Amino acid sequence: MRTTTRMRTLGLCACAVTVAGVLAGCDSGTKSGEAAATEPAASASPTAAASRAPADPDAAAKTAALTTYRRMWAEQMKAYQKADARGTELTQYASLDALGQFRNDLARMKAAGTVVRGELNHHGTKVTDLDMKATTPTATLTDCMDISQWQTYSTKKHAVIPMPTSQPLRYLATAKAERWKGQWLITAFTPHGDQSC
Template identity: 65%
Template sequence: MTDRQTRPGPGVMALCTAVGLSLALTGCGGGSDDARPQTLPSKASSAASASTSADPDAAEKAAVLASYSSMWAEQMKAYRKASAEGTELERYVTADALGQFRNDLDRMRTAGTVVRGDLVHDDTTVTAVDMDAQTPTATVQDCLDISKWQTYSTKKNEVLPMPSAQPLRYVATATAQKWEDGWIITAFTPDGAQQC
């Protein structure tokens, strides 16, 4: 067990709820063997690069976005097979968040669901950085687009429909802290009422 896994985190990250699909299925689910990482759009990294000289926190913001992107890539790998085995998710989330994530995967396995399709991130930005805090913190705002996301039932061999009231694009906010080995996501809050 690593230091990161044993340290308490300041918030619990509702990973399954993060993509707003807990209404559509028991757990998070869809299921292709395609473990292709889902990365943030290039405009997020381009914006961080372009502002490096003007923003003294530009390098930290870029590092926050890199951790956030890596967290999603590892999360999607796990969702595609309903298992965290072979992923490096614990490198990017706190122990509390990892526990919630494992609970979500257990629900997916019980329901026989996996993820197919893509989760798209749009206009992902670091909206705040506090490097003067005892533990430096940052806030990320993201627009999640789940229009190409599918929940696939491995029991029924079919794609499950999304609830009719499910928004396909909505805002989510993440909190990150800078630990000894880099930025780690400590909380994730989706806001299905705030469409983007």
Template identity: 65%
Template sequence: MSADPDAAEKRAVLASYAAMWTEQKKAYRKAGAKGTDLERYVTAEALGQFRNDLDRMKAAGTVVRGDLAHDDTEVTALDMDAQTPSATVQDCMGISKWQTYSTKEGQVLPMPSAQPTRYVATATAEKWEDGWFITTFTPDGAQTC
């Protein structure tokens, strides 16, 4: 059995993905990215996506409490030969302990009844001079895992 020559790159991609989530959870807990290091792990496109979410949360007076589970997270594609090396990450996200909390009402809001508690999310990443950056994040609530 031969070793995976890309194993170190895959670990680096997964480390950036995990760090992005650490910072994103901080932002979601206060409905704002200020005071987080989210920009260290995502490109402007992905940051814009997250800021839109945060703006909606702030307007609705909600924050997120609890934690997410990330099961079977793996790099499903890696192209180190491209001009800008790229990777795809697939994640099985568990949200059963992830709660939307209304700061206006002072209570946890119920999860939509059709919302699966485990679903697939896909992220893309690119390797830049400073490391791997997440470029897109796409949750797919229709694809359970």
């Protein structure tokens, strides 16, 4: 119930901004981590190289979960731009529960006559918890959502609907994912609009 209320607050009603978008601007933290690991390599001694921490055994699983999350948002952006999921591949990246949530959001947008314009940027998206030993492997992802380039547009009034002045332009969000038959699916998405980042 809290998730549904928060989704409405963040833009699925006519007075707020919908959270969705292409993750092209996403900084998962991997690039900065790679740079830090690569730069000292030229001057590192063999002893220092040998004492480096071993590679993360779950790196591939984390990357796959993050890829699913990014692709889900890319498809969701297509849906939110027209308030319609038809013609998207959301079903490949989201579970039935998550799809139900997103479809409800789209139905509210359509009823209100709103669509989304602009971009949603993501900062520091990462896997914060991973359980590969469970019967159904699970992952928790955290994301810093940046809606500063987003607009809710009224197709009835042909005008941009201003954001509430109390709406943070960057806030935390979490997502849950599960791996079924080798494929990660997002099972839940929860924006935390009261937690800026």
